[in-house]
Each structure stands twice: as C-alpha cells, then as structure tokens.
Amino acid sequence: MAGSSAGRPTTTRRRRRLGRTNWPLTVLLILASLTVLAPLWVTLSMAFKTSAQSVDGNAFSLPAPFNPASFVQAWRLTHFPVSFGLSLGVAAITVVLTLFLSSLAAFAIARNWDKRIYRWSLYYLLAALFLPFPVVALPQIQLTALTGLDNPVGVGILHAMFQLSFSVLLYSAYLRSLPIELEESARIDGATTWQIFWRIVLPLLGPMNATVGIFAFLASWNDFMMPSLITADPSLQTLPVVQNIFQSQFGTNYNVAFASYLMAMAPTIVVYLFAQRWVISGVTQGAVKH
Helix, strand or coil, X not given: CHHHHHHHHHHHHHXXXXXXXXXXXXXXXXXXXXXXXXXXXXXXXXXXXXXXXXXXXXXXXXXXXXXXXXXXXXXXXXXXXXXXXHHHHHHHHHHHHHHHHHHHXXXXXXXXXXXXXXXXXXXXXXXXXXXXXXXXXXXXXXXXXXXXXXXXXXXXXXXXXXXXXXXXXXXXXXXXXXXXXXXXXHHHCCCCHHHHHHHHHHHHCHHHHHHHHHHHHHHHHHCCHHHHHHCCCHHHCCHHXXXXXXXXXXXXXXXXXXXXXXXXXXXXXXXXXXHHHHHHHHXXXXXXXX
C-alpha cells in the first residue's frame, strides 16, 4: 500500500510534466515553419498579382486585383505541357530504376553481410556519396553523347545512378530491421531467392519504397545542372531548365515567373502530402533495430 501511495504522486508529476508546453521548442518550431511558409506565401501572392503590383516592392501584400492571367502567360511562354511531361518522364525513369536497383542491391548486401565482397560493395557505394556530379560532369557528357543517351532518357538513368548510394544505405538499414525468420521459413518450404524477394521482402519494403521514391522524385524533379548539360536538344529540356531560360528572357515579369514556379512546385507538394506518412514510417523503422 505504501509503495502504491508513493507511486501515485510520481505518476501525477510525470503527467503534469508531459502536459506542460515546451515553449522554447515551440518557438523554435514556429520560426522554422516561418522559413517555409513565408516564401510560399510570397510565391502565392506574387503569382496572382499584376505586373505593376509585382514590382511595387511589397511582396507580402495581397493581390488586388486578383490576376490569374499570370498562369496563362506562364503556361504559354514556357510551353508548360511539353516541359512538364518531359520532367515527369525523367522523374518516372529515375524512381523506377532507383527502386528496382537499390532494393535488389541492398537485399543482396544485407543478407550476405558476413561476406567481405558485399561489405566492400556497400563501402564502395557509400564512397560515391562524396562524389558530386560537377566533378564527373565532363566525362558523363562525353559518354552520353557517344552512347546516344544525351536526351531525357539518359538524364533519368544518370539520376538513378547518382541516387543509388543513398538509396542502398536506406534499404540496407531497413532490411536489417525485418525478421529473417520469414525468409528462412519460405526457404524451408522450397522458395528460391527470387521468390523470397518478390513475394516476401518486397511487400514488406512498402514504407521504405515510399521514402526512397520520394527522395528520388524530388532530386530528379528539381535538378537543373544535369539535364542542362546532358540534353543536347533544347526542345527536350526539363522544366527547371526551361524556367531558367524563361527567367532570363522575361526577368521583369515577376508575376508570370512566380506563377511558373508555383506550377512547377505543385507536383512535389502533392506527392509529398500523400506520401509523407510512409516517408516518416520508413525513416523511423529503418533507424530502429527490432
């Protein structure tokens, strides 16, 4: 009874402590949110302003009058359907190749960790994380030109290759958290390695597939340098490159420029809003050993 009575005040104090607001952390989170929300508000307000309003020096003011014509001009001047389709195609190639190659490589490495060649393979891939694209830009340009891949398809393949190191790292950490007993049971029942991967492991990789897919999509969608250097035909450039050309040619039409930026941002925002819970789940589960 005495122990029970002594435990009650402790529990009550703990509940009170948990119910208190951590004001320093709250203020820090508010300030961090403002760094994202403020530029987003400027983009929204500028996109719906007239040309005269966009240069009045007050970026945070409300658009008056409301001017959606900026989107029509941005759509026409940047040939948005073509550049958007090309960016979407490059991102799709990147995501598919990244998911397929990274999951297979990570599965082989994680399940053969006791063999030296697989450990060295992971170390080799991790070393590539410190190799930025500008360092190897010139040989990549020459190789893609020689192989006929100086086009959006080649850009998608290169994006996937540069995403391979980080993606294998995420997959490897996640695979170590999965119970190996499921695979051993399937192997006892006569399943091959391919059957184990496709029927057992791959369905369990759902959260990590979402995480890797989002990272690959964002990296491909927002990339400017690689498509601008690799793609030989200017008419096949992706949306970030086209927007840069548009900005240099129509630098005073800030409302049209911001409307174009907003249209380019929309897919990434929508994709992340729908997949954020899988992204968070994949990262947290991959960081914890069960």
